[in-house]
Amino acid sequence: MKTYWGDLHNHCAVSYGEGTPQRALANARAHLDFCTVTGHAFWPDLPMDLAGQNAIIGMHLGGFAKLRHFWGDLLAALEAANVPGSFVTLPSYEWHSMEYGDHNCYFDRHDPELLDAPDPGSLAATLAASGRDFFMLPHHCAYQAGMRGTNWAHFDPVRSPLVEIFSNHGCGEADDAPYDYHHSMGPRVGASMVRSGLLAGHRFGFYASTDSHDGYPGHYGHGITGVFAERLDLPSLWAALKARRTVASTGARFLVDASYGGAGIGESVRWAESVPFRLEVEGTAPVERIDLVEGAVGSAGVRVSRFPGPPTDSAFRPGRHKIKVECGWGRAGDVSDWRVEAHLRGGLLRDAQPCFRFSKYRPGEEEASESILERDVEKAVWTCRAAANPAGMLGGTHFHAGGTQAVVLDADLAEGASLVLRWGGGELRLSAADLAAGSVAVPSGGFGSPALKVHRAVPEREFRTVLERPRHRPFAEGPGFAYFRIVQSDGQVAWPSPFFLD
Numbered sequence: 001m002k003t004y005w006g007d008l009h010n011h012c013a014v015s016y017g018e019g020t021p022q023r024a025l026a027n028a029r030a031h032l033d034f035c036t037v038t039g040h041a042f043w044p045d046l047p048m049d050l051a052g053q054n055a056i057i058g059m060h061l062g063g064f065a066k067l068r069h070f071w072g073d074l075l076a077a078l079e080a081a082n083v084p085g086s087f088v089t090l091p092s093y094e095w096h097s098m099e100y101g102d103h104n105c106y107f108d109r110h111d112p113e114l115l116d117a118p119d120p121g122s123l124a125a126t127l128a129a130s131g132r133d134f135f136m137l138p139h140h141c142a143y144q145a146g147m148r149g150t151n152w153a154h155f156d157p158v159r160s161p162l163v164e165i166f167s168n169h170g171c172g173e174a175d176d177a178p179y180d181y182h183h184s185m186g187p188r189v190g191a192s193m194v195r196s197g198l199l200a201g202h203r204f205g206f207y208a209s210t211d212s213h214d215g216y217p218g219h220y221g222h223g224i225t226g227v228f229a230e231r232l233d234l235p236s237l238w239a240a241l242k243a244r245r246t247v248a249s250t251g252a253r254f255l256v257d258a259s260y261g262g263a264g265i266g267e268s269v270r271w272a273e274s275v276p277f278r279l280e281v282e283g284t285a286p287v288e289r290i291d292l293v294e295g296a297v298g299s300a301g302v303r304v305s306r307f308p309g310p311p312t313d314s315a316f317r318p319g320r321h322k323i324k325v326e327c328g329w330g331r332a333g334d335v336s337d338w339r340v341e342a343h344l345r346g347g348l349l350r351d352a353q354p355c356f357r358f359s360k361y362r363p364g365e366e367e368a369s370e371s372i373l374e375r376d377v378e379k380a381v382w383t384c385r386a387a388a389n390p391a392g393m394l395g396g397t398h399f400h401a402g403g404t405q406a407v408v409l410d411a412d413l414a415e416g417a418s419l420v421l422r423w424g425g426g427e428l429r430l431s432a433a434d435l436a437a438g439s440v441a442v443p444s445g446g447f448g449s450p451a452l453k454v455h456r457a458v459p460e461r462e463f464r465t466v467l468e469r470p471r472h473r474p475f476a477e478g479p480g481f482a483y484f485r486i487v488q489s490d491g492q493v494a495w496p497s498p499f500f501l502d
Contacts (some may be wrong), residue, residue, distance in 0.1 A: 001228040001245070004237065005218070005253055006034035008092070008207055008225055009104055009139055009167065012215035014070045015040035015094075016063035019215025021070075021077040023366050025089070028217040029081065030368035031354040032224075033232055034088040035217040038104055039067035039074060042116040043096035060096070067093065071114055079110035084233035095123060095136070101143075101150035101192075103136040103160070108238045124159045135241065139164035139211060141197070142172030142181060142188035149192035157203050162241060165194050165248045165495050166208040168222040174293075176304065177485070178493060179250070198481045198498065201297040205244030205266045205497030206483075216358035220251040221402070228265065244497045252492035253353055255282040260482050260499035261474075268500040271478055278468045283488050284322055284353065284408045286312050286462040291485040294475035303475040310465050312489075314456070316436035318415050322463055323435060324355070324455040325421065328386030328404030335360050335387050336450035337369075338423055342380045342409060346417035346432075352380040355406040359385035370405060382407055386450065413457070423452060430454060476501050 117123035143149035208223035244266025261275035287309035387403035435457035
């Protein structure tokens with residue numbers, strides 16, 4: 001199967017957020033295989049305290065009314081953008097709850113109704129009666145119970161085959177995971193976290209999504225989901241989501257092949273005293289470590305086995321490399337437009353993988369400002385609009401992503417290879433030895449100005465690795481789970497869906 005990448009949770013101005021659905025879909029088509037544009041729809045137990053929650057009440061009730069008004073237009077835009085084999089869309093809306101936690105409702109057809117109910121069980125029954133297949137996927141799970149965190153006592157794996165493990169809110173996996181919550185809604189709490197749901201005996205796969213409100217699906221660093229499917233069409237993606245054939249990522253497009261006791265990602269296997277496991281992973285930067293997380297149902301503890309990634313060195317050897325070309329930076333408020341040409345001499349350009357983020361909208365602009373315009377075996381050309389880093393000496397909120405734009409070049413480099421970069425009057429020439437030695441940056445206009453950076457070329461021996469054990473004793477003595485957590489040196493993380501022990 002092939003891995004297709006998309007965003008299952010992104011907002012725009014149809015409820016509350018920024019940008020039209022047309023702009024959001026144009027952004028998505030420029031760098032994703034599939035997406036949804038989610039509308040804020042219902043909140044049965046919305047706190048109605050005018051003294052303390054007035055802003056929240058107004059924002060949500062106004063957003064819900066906007067979605068009802070634009071729902072038909074949104075569905076029409078999603079259906080028009082759905083082109084099997086090229087780009088796939090699916091409709092969704094968000095159902096909020098203090099008591100049960102937030103859920104996104106997804107549909108396998110482009111004609112669902114906006115339906116509400118007071119609790120997840122009643123909502124599932126109402127949606128089932130509509131005659132459409134649906135999912136209700138929990139997100140930002142790790143907030144405190146009663147404060148929009150997931151209430152695992154009411155979880156149903158039939159209606160919720162996947163659970164969100166990462167978004168721009170942070171990582172809801174567990175206390176030992178990176179990327180804590182720093183949103184105004186509060187901290188992440190152990191009892192609500194994703195791993196607590198697994199320890200309670202629930203079975204689900206992982207997904208990551210932006211939950212951004214900027215109309216930019218797939219914002220790099222805010223979450224993205226890889227789906228292992230036979231074809232790029234809605235029925236195939238739907239079947240893969242239902243079967244938990246997913247990998248959640250903070251943003252990097254990891255290629256993953258894994259098995260545990262003979263089971264594939266998201267599958268179940270009978271418990272045995274000894275099970276083999278194997279993980280083959282290809283990242284976009286050096287693989288720093290791989291964690292194998294194993295737990296027993298009904299237990300409070302887990303075992304996290306840490307395996308170091310391959311060693312790194314700067315000696316150039318001919319072969320496959322990944323080279324990240326990044327642009328942006330500048331002083332607070334700076335916005336810079338780029339058209340970058342990358343010319344490879346003495347090598348083969350296999351691919352150019354986008355790492356695009358939200359960029360400042362301009363009046364009347366409905367097309368994506370980030371796009372790969374050309375790519376062949378010797379050249380890649382792309383445009384992007386970058387912003388200054390939102391965190392810095394002048395303050396701001398980072399939310400696990402900066403303001404730069406980047407493309408990762410996947411290239412075979414021969415001994416005498418060179419890379420020539422051209423942009424807006426600038427030019428940079430780097431030999432293969434230069435690329436292997438370390439990163440290089442060129443400011444566009446002196447100190448504090450926007451800049452272009454070429455990261456160190458990462459050889460295949462560092463970004464691709466295989467972890468294999470022919471005999472392994474599971475942590476659980478009976479029913480349990482196991483999953484991998486893959487960490488790159490640049491902070492990008494991936495979580496393939498768990499394996500389950502019967």
